[in-house]
Amino acid sequence: MRYLFVAIGALLFHYGLAYKAAVIEYYSESRDTPSDTILKNLQNYRTHIEKVRDQGVEIIVFPEYGLTTLVQDPEEYAIDLANDTKIKTELSDMAQEHALYIVVNVLEKSKEDGSTTKYYNTNLVFNRNGDIIAKYRKINLNNEPKLTPGTELVTFATNFGVNFGLFTGADILHHNPSRSILEFDNVTDIIYPTAWVSTLPFYSSLTVQRGYAQANGVNLLAANYAKAKDGRGGSGIYLYNGKYPEIYIDSSPSSKPIVQDVTKIDRRQKPTTCSSISPQGLPIPDDKPKLADFKTLKKFDASDYTFKDVDLSKEQVSTTVCHRQFCCNFNLTIAQPANTAEFFKLMVYSGKSTLADEEQNIRVCSLLACKDNSKDSCGERASSTTKFIRISIGSQVESDNTTFYVPLTLNNDLRPIKETSYCEQSDSNNATYIQLNTYRTQSEVLVFGIYGTSAGSSDVNAAIRHSTFILLLWLVIAKFIVL
Template sequence: MRFISVFVSVILFNTFRLSTAYKAAVFEHYALQADTPENTILKNLDEYRNHADKAKIQAADIAVFPEYGLTTVILDNPEEYAVVVNSTNHIINELMTIAKERAIYLVVNLLEKEEEANKKTKYYNTNLVFDRDGKIILKYRKINLFNEGKLTAGPKDQTPTFTTDFGVTFGIFTCFDILFENPSRTVLKNDAVTDIVFPTAWFATMPFFTSLSIQHGYAAANGVNLLAANFNNPKETHGGSGIYLGDGRVVEMVVFDTPSSKPLIQEVPKLSKREDKSICPKLSPFGLPNDLTKSNVSNYHTDYEFKASNYKLKKIDLTQSNVTTTICDSTFCCNFEIIISTSETNTSSVYKVMAYDGPVSYGNVNAHIRVCSLVACESDSDTSCGKRVDVGVKFTKITVKGDLITDETYPTYYTPLTLNTYLQPLTQTIYCNNKNSGSNSTSVQLTTTKAQKDVLVFGILGTTTASAAAPSPN
């Protein structure tokens, strides 16, 4: 009987590996609250169990849950919600059981408590990965904390990757990590990594840092499939989950303006290697994607962080069908080629092109970004730009490009930056990025492949390892 069991396991293992796709379940989750921290965790654990049942019914291979999904977003008293990660802890044991009984890989974020030998207790924002047998195969502690002052940052030398029995090697990181070289780019030093799991409780901030835009931009720029599970609380700027492909397509994404929990269960094509972004194809891969469902986001709250006086901005003339212009912030220059359908345009709308190379604040962190973008404005005033406004312009085509700064000392990581009035990224685009040999620049281009309306932001975002005050190289 043991021989038969092993034989069947080998057959199933090879079947998983030889298939051309796997099935992923990503959960946008609105965390429930109870009378005590313990009961809050148990209440959400019941919800996770129900979600996992839905994933099992549809034969999902992997289920991904959001950051803070078991606890709600806890910044003031994490010690009351933290658990010791071992098999004797009843919360951990229950998660192991959920994975094992449903024979599914399970990715869960929680607050972890660790008591050190000197009796000092540390608290971490931790992702756990369980295999189909319920065993913990990876523990990743978030490195880049966002206003999480009572938590300890995870070690910088972690190796947050795991390989599954269906033949896919995943990288993993959490929320704010996506904006930093370590771990969001260092994880890609492992050439086997083709897919990323991304638990998040994203704080949506206009105009550059909304959830779906950041998620899609990372996948499209790095040629990876991305499974992004977001904490849902739209009144507090949280929400927006998706399954994204390395060629820029979106399998499914959602954003709600009311408290909601939603499973996204879809087949994800396997990649033999990451998509090559160094060549700009003449046509969008696999043809144009279908238009995505427009979301109702009228009650979804977004923060706003845009110091217009720091940016170089130039208004474009919407009465002209062709606009070609360049704008620079010191030596950082952005080129725009824009075709406007003037017969379908309300010329009272206002759009400006911008260039920026300088500091920005992410919560409690000061950093350095580089941006080339077309942006909608409420009025001619620069201070009105980058907000959620009604627009009435049809763009036949938009191209943003440039030989943009990057260097060996302070690498800059560029991604597409697009957003429409429904807080969704523009998916009918082509993005490419090719390092220029012998120079401190990279040739970056983003262009539409289909006419676009409702555009709020269309550009390129660069996050750099340079400090906020570091000068740009000449």
């Protein structure tokens, strides 16, 4: 009888407007041996699945490294998917017994080229019948020297009518796969297991997750590894319109299931209309997380950035700030009287940045809270009482397929700012105007801005010139070969 109700529920959701999903912020347990560690975490996974299945969940997502803990040497923890393994069988049985989709992260070993064994950070998707229907190998590794990067984009379809894309951890900061996956027109929702370390001011976990969903008009299911003392944690379910039904971050060493209905969309709803009008969506919870023991790192060389002080005694602040050829327009309305003992700065940057020993080309324009009047104090965890009636930040950028932008917002409680709208408007002159607005008064603002990552050079024209040079060089070589 139970499975009859499960089947009926699945049909209703298939033809309905939503599906029910669960993501698990998971505190991974370690035991004396790799085998015991994995088996213990498998047991915990089963407990979480049994709990959420009673709530009608159709798909559940576990985080990166949840089964194995954060290990540097994958050899004793890795499984060979080409052969029957106890781990694979256990996961298959769970999916089949509870009739739901399960997404898990494993360390995989594969014997290739005859005798070489390679190791991968791999996500597996099990369907309701317990079959593996998708396997994704992480492309952009992050301090994982003994692993081999994957090369393939992966999508999968479900019988509740939703097509998912899949990537992991640091992948979300890279054009491939986080934007490449969106070239599949039918992908509307993203599965995102991660073991993210929050790094201020630009790379806090919930900010990165919500920014990706909001900028790309997709639903995002993000499950993070919980280890607050190392700065790991922060999970959520995010809707395509920038709303987040539930997110979680806390400093307690425990696991947390997040269960929510997720609105189905026929196609991605990329925001193209710039407005200060509140988008429609679900109400957002106001509960405050406990973060006293949550460690946040900081990686920010203020000397490289262009800053401008915000005069908090003024009700209106409107100005343009530039770094190199990248300029941003700032419009602030500040509630008066303001606390002029607090410090805020406007900041703009276009150039190189290094995260996790990997160099990227970034563009940032942001309002930052600072502990004092020094640039170096900006972007740290701070407590502010200044109320901003309105914040609007915009910039005109080149329309190209190499640089992508996301909203970047953060409160003192390490959660994204609730009431914001983001858009990208393109014109016929190969230009795009990007803009981020608030539509309600905001306090406790830590970071509010726009973050861009380039797949090539930070100077787009330089990248084009470089490509042209390579093409001409090959033409010359080809000419000599023919001769």
